[in-house]
Amino acid sequence: MSAPTPLSAIPFVGFLAIPGSQANLQLALQFQLGQSQWLPPADLDALQSAQLERVVRHAFETVPYYAERFAAAGIRLPAKIDHAFLRTLPISTRDELQLAGDRLTSTRPPKEHGPVQFATTSGSTGKPLRFARTAVTHLNWLVFALRDHLWHRRDFRGRHCAIRFALPGIAEAPHGEIGPNWGEVVAPIYASGPAARLNSAASPAEQLDWLRRQAPDYLLSAPSNLLALAAHAANTGETLPKILELRTVGEKLTPADRRRLREAWQAEVVDIYTCEEAGYLALECPSHEGYHVQSENVWLEVVDDEGNPCAQGRPGRVLLTSLNNFATPLIRYEIGDHAEFGPPCPCGRGLPVLSWIHGRTRNRVTLPDGSTRFPRIGEGEIFASAPELKVRQYVCVQHAVDDIELLVAADGRPTPEQERSIAAALQKNLGHPFPIRFSFMDKIPRNPNGKLEIFISHVHA
Numbered sequence: 001m002s003a004p005t006p007l008s009a010i011p012f013v014g015f016l017a018i019p020g021s022q023a024n025l026q027l028a029l030q031f032q033l034g035q036s037q038w039l040p041p042a043d044l045d046a047l048q049s050a051q052l053e054r055v056v057r058h059a060f061e062t063v064p065y066y067a068e069r070f071a072a073a074g075i076r077l078p079a080k081i082d083h084a085f086l087r088t089l090p091i092s093t094r095d096e097l098q099l100a101g102d103r104l105t106s107t108r109p110p111k112e113h114g115p116v117q118f119a120t121t122s123g124s125t126g127k128p129l130r131f132a133r134t135a136v137t138h139l140n141w142l143v144f145a146l147r148d149h150l151w152h153r154r155d156f157r158g159r160h161c162a163i164r165f166a167l168p169g170i171a172e173a174p175h176g177e178i179g180p181n182w183g184e185v186v187a188p189i190y191a192s193g194p195a196a197r198l199n200s201a202a203s204p205a206e207q208l209d210w211l212r213r214q215a216p217d218y219l220l221s222a223p224s225n226l227l228a229l230a231a232h233a234a235n236t237g238e239t240l241p242k243i244l245e246l247r248t249v250g251e252k253l254t255p256a257d258r259r260r261l262r263e264a265w266q267a268e269v270v271d272i273y274t275c276e277e278a279g280y281l282a283l284e285c286p287s288h289e290g291y292h293v294q295s296e297n298v299w300l301e302v303v304d305d306e307g308n309p310c311a312q313g314r315p316g317r318v319l320l321t322s323l324n325n326f327a328t329p330l331i332r333y334e335i336g337d338h339a340e341f342g343p344p345c346p347c348g349r350g351l352p353v354l355s356w357i358h359g360r361t362r363n364r365v366t367l368p369d370g371s372t373r374f375p376r377i378g379e380g381e382i383f384a385s386a387p388e389l390k391v392r393q394y395v396c397v398q399h400a401v402d403d404i405e406l407l408v409a410a411d412g413r414p415t416p417e418q419e420r421s422i423a424a425a426l427q428k429n430l431g432h433p434f435p436i437r438f439s440f441m442d443k444i445p446r447n448p449n450g451k452l453e454i455f456i457s458h459v460h461a
């Protein structure tokens with residue numbers, strides 16, 4: 001569609017619109033993003049390193065974890081901080097940040113950044129990480145989400161649907177939840193159509209039924225879920241609902257899966273690379289293949305096993321340094337994904353290009369009737385009956401349809417009664433009373449690609 005016109009907050013004024021204060025704030029940042037995307041890489045680097053300098057000094061001065069970490073490595077901050085110096089800072093793994101606990105939070109988050117709120121992410125690794133965000137962090141999240149919409153010229157008058165992980169009781173089938181507009185990313189600024197969401201724990205049949213009733217223009221979900229819906233439709237001879245664009249999020253999207261999705265759904269497929277801890281990491285270029293790193297939000301590095309930068313075309317580990325979180329600064333945080341940089345994009349944007357992202361995968365649980373669904377695994381619920389266990393990691397493995405093993409790395413051991421409660425909670429979340437056996441260990445081994453996945457299925461449909 002053509003560029004949308006913002007809503008005006010002033011009577012009799014619609015063109016040019018004079019938006020309200022929240023819209024003005026979001027649009028002021030969007031205007032800057034509209035300009036910064038075209039800056040040459042050297043200019044972007046200079047602006048980014050000036051912001052990184054502010055974050056790193058703040059972390060060094062107010063975050064106990066980084067102060068100790070830098071001191072232990074004999075690091076002193078120079079008068080001027082640039083990318084070359086930043087590359088000498090220690091890398092922090094997710095395990096290390098998890099262990100740091102409250103020492104990861106700034107003792108003096110700037111009060112002008114607004115209230116600090118805590119969030120927990122277990123990603124798909126099963127290791128909860130607690131981190132803080134400010135109003136500034138949240139504003140950035142809104143603005144990059146809108147950039148994605150604008151890049152891909154979505155028509156806000158259309159209907160947006162999402163099928164995503166949610167806790168039990170939220171947006172459950174058959175009805176899901178329906179909102180009047182596209183939410184806080186879009187609604188303060190533009191008129192928008194309805195938006196609905198459904199808990200991804202719903203079965204493929206329930207999801208398709210819901211989608212037929214909703215008739216969305218845009219559908220956001222995990223690639224594996226959209227593929228499972230396509231497979232279900234193929235098996236039952238149903239036709240998939242007609243959708244303008246599939247928006248994929250939360251998992252790796254391989255080129256083969258992208259092709260399969262396009263063919264099955266006869267729709268555009270646009271992927272997003274984000275994480276709870278650092279927000280928007282990379283967005284697909286609107287005019288060429290590849291993902292543009294969101295350099296105004298994050299410094300994204302790709303490094304080899306020794307921690308050296310990978311050359312273009314060489315895959316490596318992704319490290320993140322967030323530019324705008326002064327409550328829980330993330331500095332050279334190894335998120336557990338792999339990616340590779342590609343050549344500059346012909347579109348002319350100076351934002352670096354990722355040609356390949358190998359994110360985390362999430363497997364599906366197979367039920368005795370042969371159907372599959374997203375397992376709901378949440379440590380908060382499963383181990384609620386045994387808080388003193390202090391679970392560090394856990395992985396649920398489906399070896400066969402009737403054989404599920406829960407691997408747990410924890411300080412304590414549950415009583416037989418607690419074991420029964422944990423098993424019951426897991427059975428409830430898996431959607432079937434599977435027999436469950438427990439294995440306790442000090443540390444759960446990673447799979448060959450270095451990932452620790454929360455649910456692994458060895459059952460092949």
Ligand SMILES: [Zn+2]
Nearest residue numbers: 285345347349
């Ligand atoms: Zn591009």
